[in-house]
Amino acid sequence: MTNLASMVERVTETRLPTAYGPFRAVGYLDAHGHEQVALVYGEVAGTTALTRLHSECLTGDVFASTRCDCGDQFAAAMRAVVAEGAGVVLYLRGHEGRGIGLLAKLEAMRLQEGGLDTVEANLALGLPVDARDYDVAAEILRDLGVAEVRLLSNNPEKLDSLRRNGIVVKERVPILIAPNDDNLPYLRTKRERLDHLLPHLA
Incomplete structure (x- = not known):
């Protein structure tokens, strides 16, 4: 288990109304100098919170690129958390291009x-x-009072990293996006070379 005692500092918190519903945006500064944000819906402390660790992707999240599924995954996670009634979407800076x-x-x-x-x-x-690593994500969850999660992810490394850092993953919840002609090669590479769990691909 990694020592996370000084990896993140909570800096600010504010209400953030969104197209999906009203969230609480909790801002952090991590030891690498990255500004991180946890989008919190409802009451999550002490619960097994539905949680998404979302790696930043400017091209997908902001520019709506069809070469990846990142923007669609982010939107699906926000909708899922609202439908659940409570949960956390961690938007992880410094992860652009799988960290490059x-x-x-x-x-x-x-x-x-x-x-x-x-x-x-x-x-x-x-x-x-x-x-990428997800040590900071584990520390942010701990700061929010979340020790157990149902993780919205297709990436086994996210589950393993949280578990190594003391977060209990009670369940992996798939977040499967229908492929298109532009992103099918990308998704197949994630499945075949990075062990992502994508059983829906042709």
């Missing part, structure tokens, strides 16, 4: 246009396949 950063991700996309998959493109740039 925005400009490197755009360069990797250019290499994919030449036939490489997402794993091969990162490696061709001399970068890690996946540089």
Whole structure:
């Protein structure tokens, strides 16, 4: 279990009305200098909270790129938490492009246009396949009073990381997005090379 005692500092909190419903935005600063935010719906302290660890993706979340499923996953998670009546969506900064950063991700996309998959493109740039970790996420959950979760995820590494950091994962809740022509190769790479649980793919 990682020592998380000084990894995050709670900085601020405010009401955040959204198209999905009214959330509470709790802002943190982590030890890497990243500004993190937990979007909290309802009362979650002491519960087995429906939870999403969402890695930031400017191209998908903001620009609505169809090359990935990130924006659709974020929207689905927000809707699911509201439907549940309570839950947490952690928006994790510093995770762009599986942790390689925005400009490197755009360069990797250019290499994919030449036939490489997402794993091969990162490696061709001399970068890690996946540089993310979820230690900060575990500490934020603990700060919110959440020690047990039902995790909205297809990524086994998220489950394993939370468990290593002392968060009990009671259930994995799939978050499956219908593929399109642009993102099907990306999703197949996640399934076949990164062990994501995507049984719905053709």
